Amino acid sequence: NAGVMQNPRHLVRRRGQEARLRCSPMKGHSHVYWYRQLPEEGLKFMVYLQKENIIDESGMPKERFSAEFPKEGPSILRIQQVVRGDSAAYFCASSVSRPSNTGELFFGEGSRLTVL
Amino acid sequence: SQELEQSPQSLIVQEGKNLTINCTSSKTLYGLYWYKQKYGEGLIFLMMLQKGGEEKSHEKITAKLDEKKQQSSLHITASQPSHAGIYLCGAFLSGNTPLVFGKGTRLSVIA
Numbered sequence: 001n002a003g004v005m006q007n008p009r010h011l012v013r014r015r016g017q018e019a020r021l022r023c024s025p026m027k028g029h030s031h032v033y034w035y036r037q038l039p040e041e042g043l044k045f046m047v048y049l050q051k052e053n054i055i056d057e058s059g060m061p062k063e064r065f066s067a068e069f070p071k072e073g074p075s076i077l078r079i080q081q082v083v084r085g086d087s088a089a090y091f092c093a094s095s096v097s098r099p100s101n102t103g104e105l106f107f108g109e110g111s112r113l114t115v116l
Numbered sequence: 117s118q119e120l121e122q123s124p125q126s127l128i129v130q131e132g133k134n135l136t137i138n139c140t141s142s143k144t145l146y147g148l149y150w151y152k153q154k155y156g157e158g159l160i161f162l163m164m165l166q167k168g169g170e171e172k173s174h175e176k177i178t179a180k181l182d183e184k185k186q187q188s189s190l191h192i193t194a195s196q197p198s199h200a201g202i203y204l205c206g207a208f209l210s211g212n213t214p215l216v217f218g219k220g221t222r223l224s225v226i227a
Contacts, residue, residue, distance in 0.1 A: 028156040033214065042220055
């Protein structure tokens, strides 16, 4: 059973371009979470999705950032018109059920975005 | 302010020594997770604790959640270079909030 798969592992964009980060959850997992990790900072929650639904986006910046988890295919975190401050590691996690209900939460290897 | 405080922020120990990392919250912890992260890599799940007083072990790593469920400790016995990395605690602070994390404890193990 493959773990949480994220791609690309590394992404370089120029200011103003778009970044798309993909996350395929573990098999059988329908809950996906996105976190951002800035250098020397902890993990900051961004968004929680179930298939076709955004459950909690309280950590998402209001502009330029969006996330989806379609019925088929991976979850996608999209950053439009990237700025240097968007440079960070973006981690995806998945779980079978809502983790607070005793479910374990597994993370991918992360996607490292560098904005030039 | 940080909802989960980890201490110490960094730690250097000699190989073979024991060490403890703490994770403290001002709120009740509903589910406490410990992860390990190596630089530039993802998070490795270590343990999850839910019940007050619960204690779990995996190889030489033991984690406890105190009775009041506001603090957890991670203890490593006879540390080895393979234990080096960043240890992160994550917790649910209520039933409906997302998992939040401390800033991590950076552990170095020297020969």
